[in-house]
Amino acid sequence: MGLNFFKNRDTVLENVDLSEIDRESKFKHFRGRQEILLTILLTAFSCFQLYASITNRFPQQIVRYSHLGFAICLAYIMYPATSKTDRSRHSIFDLVLAALFAAVTFYFLYNYKDLQLRAGAYTQLDVIMAGIGILFVLFACWRVVGPPIVCVASFFIIYGFIGPYLPGFLHHRGYSVQRVITHLFITTEGIIGNPLGVSSTFIFLFIFFGACLEKTGIGKFFIEAATSASGWAAGGPAKVAVLTSALTGTISGSSVSNTVSTGSFTIPMMKKLGYKAEFAAAVEAAASTGGQIMPPVMGSAAFLIADAIGVPYPTLMKHALIPAMLYFTGIWVMVHFEAKKSGLRGLPRDQLPPLWPLIRDQGHLMLPLAAIIYFMLSGFTITRSALWGICVAAFIPYLRRGTFVPFRQILTALPAAAKSIVSVATACGTAGIIVGMVTLTGLGQRIGAGMFELVGGSLILGLMVAMLTSLILGMGVSTTSNYIITSTIAAPILIRMGVPVLASHLFCFYFGIIADITPPVALAAYAGSAIAKSNPFKTGVIASKIAIGAFIIPYMFAFNPKMIMINGNFWEALPMIVTAVIGMIGIGGGLTGYLDGPVNSFWRILMIIGGFMLIIPDFGTDIIGAGIIFGILLLHRLYIYPKTGSK
Template identity: 55%
Template sequence: MSNLHDSKNTGSSSEVEPEISQTELEALMKKVDKESTFRKLEGFQYKLVYVIAVLFSCYHLYTGMFGMFAAQIQRSVHLAFAFALVFLLYPARQKSSNRIGIVDYITAALAVFTGLYLTINYQHIMTAAGNYTQTDLLFGILGVLFTLEAARRVVGTPIVVIAASFLIYAYFGNYFPGFLSHRGYSVERIVTHMYYTTEGILGIPLGVSSTFIFLFLLFGAFLERTGIGKLFIDIANAIAGWASGGPAKVAVITSALEGTISGSSVANTVGSGSFTIPMMKRLGYRPEFAAAVEASASTGGQIMPPIMGAAAFLMAEFIGMPYIEIAKAAAIPALLYFLGVLISVHFEAKRLGLKGVSRSELPTVWSVIKERGHLFVPLVAIIYVLTEGSTPVRAALVGLAFSVAAGMIKKETRMSLADIINALEAGARSALGVAIACATAGIIVGVVTLTGVGLKMANGLVDLAGGNLLLTLMFTMVASLILGMGAPTTANYVITSTIAAPALVLLGVPVLAAHMFVFYFGIVADITPPVALAAYAGAGIAKADPFKTGVTATKLAIGAFIIPYIFVFSPQIILIGSTSLGIVQNLTTAICGMTGIGAAMIGYCLANMSLAERILFFVGGLMLIDPGIWTDIAGVVMLVTGIIIQIRKKKVSQSASLGA
């Protein structure tokens, strides 16, 4: 991630000095992002970790090009590499020394051997048929414990508590009341199920991490080395820098583009925000609003095709749908999300009378394309390969090859051998949090498959809502937001997709719509108070109130709270049962609807709004987003009425100004 952020320093925004020092940025990241608490190593220790990281990437390049190993071997080697890097890079205590101690070396070595135990004893484990030895049991226990400890170090304590609670439930099942009760399982049964089958730690989440996700993260690291960050921010400046409130719109467009190669809300907020937030503040935006714009836009990166957050790859595997179909289904909702943020930014700029940057000070789109447009080639190549029906693994490899080749076209984007090796190291580091989160999520999935609690909880959720779909959706939303306060999006999605999504399917919601629903709310937890890590990061840069920033970000990202309900009740918006004409119609009305909702959130369209006008615009916008003839007619009538009122208000205001 850091390479992309560094590359921005040479972009058009580099003339604006950040208001927060690099030291302050690093301290802020350590507060809000557990993955940023790694040791800063030097000398031999740095070289050792560097080499392991490069080998980690080389392993995945080799298996991607020449074929994956058997599932258990592919995943256990992936886990062993992740264990090695986590226990060497991340201290047991945050205030520990920046040097690796002897205990860390021993822990890392034992963790690596535990990770490789299944690979070394593959034939024995596969033919054991449940007759595991005491040594098998010992290493199974160690595997579970090392996974939880690695998660504590690199992901955070909340996910460890959740996973441990599921393990306790598996053991003490006969003590639980009602539909949660089950006969309970022995320690041996739980441990072997968790560590020696593809239903637990080595299950689907880690499988996706060890194939698709790692290679796409590596692809992102290579793109960063080409300096694509400068292309993103320059193209955004050329498109929107001159408009009302230009810097804020640049922040939104840049973050949307970054979403194609990065899925971290917090990292995007800090990387982009260190430059865009001071620009917005100097233009005249309130600190809370500036921070909220960056946080909401950066959070939306995980829903932005063609390369979305890691959870999207998990979704494709869980529901057995090609990844390109997931990306296609997410396209309209993602467009509406970012459009909603842009519209809110525009109306706020109009309300405050904020101008953009002079066109003479900005690059033109053509000049940017001429200078660095070739860096878009890898993204185009990935989209083409995916649409041709190839696997995500092949698409990522093609993207990697094209990122190197495209960079070679011009000297300023050309990668040296050192740059390529550094990209291999950076890609491996960026994969650690996802790999360990997926392994820990596997524990949760393992307990669900072992006890059958997933279907029980789905039925319980439906019963609690009295079979009412809207209530079930609301309960699911709240659960996703709460889980998102302590678990990363990948783990959040795994939990909700195994427990809450089945409840929606039971009530007749299409499988894709049900999974997209929980996926969305797992993401927006990053900007939803009281935790709102992305908003907190933005507030730290803007020196603003974190809670107010979170509330403002929630208003800006209102589309992410509305759209999931729309595609459950009207799945045409995610291309289920839609026609080409229907898509155009739905998209047109939805854009008008988001304009109405954005105006209502800010309280301004052509003039300041009263409460009644805001309600009129909001309800009218909501009607237009919901596909349907009658809702569209009602929405148009409401918005036209609201606009007429606004025109009259503006005329009165102008007359009063002239009279004065």
């Protein structure tokens, strides 16, 4: 009889205050009539979004202003102003703020045609309402997402005014208050620009799709299938964490929430089998963070990337899949070596859900994910693909009696999706300020040119600068905010140096995401440590070590974009994929100090050197690096382990 991996999950989650780690989870908790009214408002938000997507009858400005209006009003209602605010009831002050922003939204919805006609000759009331709107968006984002992105956006606004007084490549002619305000809130170059447009269409639909997967039990099926498939192997529970986080993290939209949701059962399971608390939390944090770079959704950023660089969505998935798979391969290698080193076995097979009966009885639950990928690859638009995927997800549980769920449970996906999109829409609206000021001042090109001069045109120095910039800018911000900030500020550095646009954007996005497990901020690692009751900083250090592949792979495809099939095909990428895997085996063995047995310091250093040599896109260094790694493996297997008996 299979072990019920979910029976203690709710208890674990109740003991973890996620709001102390992740601002986006700091909801107010209402009861009674207040809860009913909030549920009605959230459901109305989702119904409007679905109706707009299905009918496609509203102009984009109407959809975007409505999306922003719902999200900001809900942000003031749902999120407390401070950590000391009572989270059990509404605040009159917050309701007034929500009502004021609703009035601002209504003003622009009612007058949107007149605003188009008087573009460039806006009235004083237009400017005042737009200014209020900008301030309300910033204040709401401070509550929901946190100070980092608000500070960055505020800096960009200030930059629009002080440009004439700055030296060098930062200098520009300067802009009036009226020009900045109207550009940011009225035109489609600012708050209601492309980031919010993507949030109001693709991102919402995929968040709703993810909510349907959860409410219909499909997400639970993925976890049980991963547990059954790998739970018996050496380090099985850790490998379960890797698989489940790869499957669920791409849709969850948050490294932190994914760490807590899947970690609520994988971390206690790892600790029970002998893993140290820090290592158990670090494995889950590293794997959950990787979910944000795993196609097809990539934590909602995939749609922003495709829109920003103008590539078809299926094409983006093709390019992003190889580095994502290599990332999880690297984590798997590290977990395997650590498990062998610590003598940790998998779970007994009689405590695991049998795989084939599970596939036989619930295998049809994989159809929604298969359907959505099929529709996208068949030429359907992203919107239509998502809508069909939602329909399949809502219908598929009723094919078998064993997967039947009450229809009212599926309907709860409506408020759940709206609740999740609030943080994304708020972040996208604030990110629109950054994008708007960059387009107004031309700062992106200026930064690229300035950094190019600073590093003297050296690609390796440029990559290191972009990496550090992305790690710093990615600390403590959501996935969508992360991509917009890093791609706006850091990517121009690489594009200026000749790195292809897509490779530049992926490079910066990857390092921005890895900030979630890189100390000192390391939010995902802190979330895992809250469950494991481990040292947060030490957990972050171990998570960074486990995810070492994430620090290597971006350099590989930046040096040679053919690795991600840019200007090349899969067969040209295959040798680089093989060398990357060999390199990660070498680095993993060197960092853990274990292969088939213990490895002393001299051989460990050599293996790490050999692994890093495989990063450089050169046949000679590849041969030397691979020779070092295979030579050490052969030497230990033939001569050292037989003598020590530690095989």
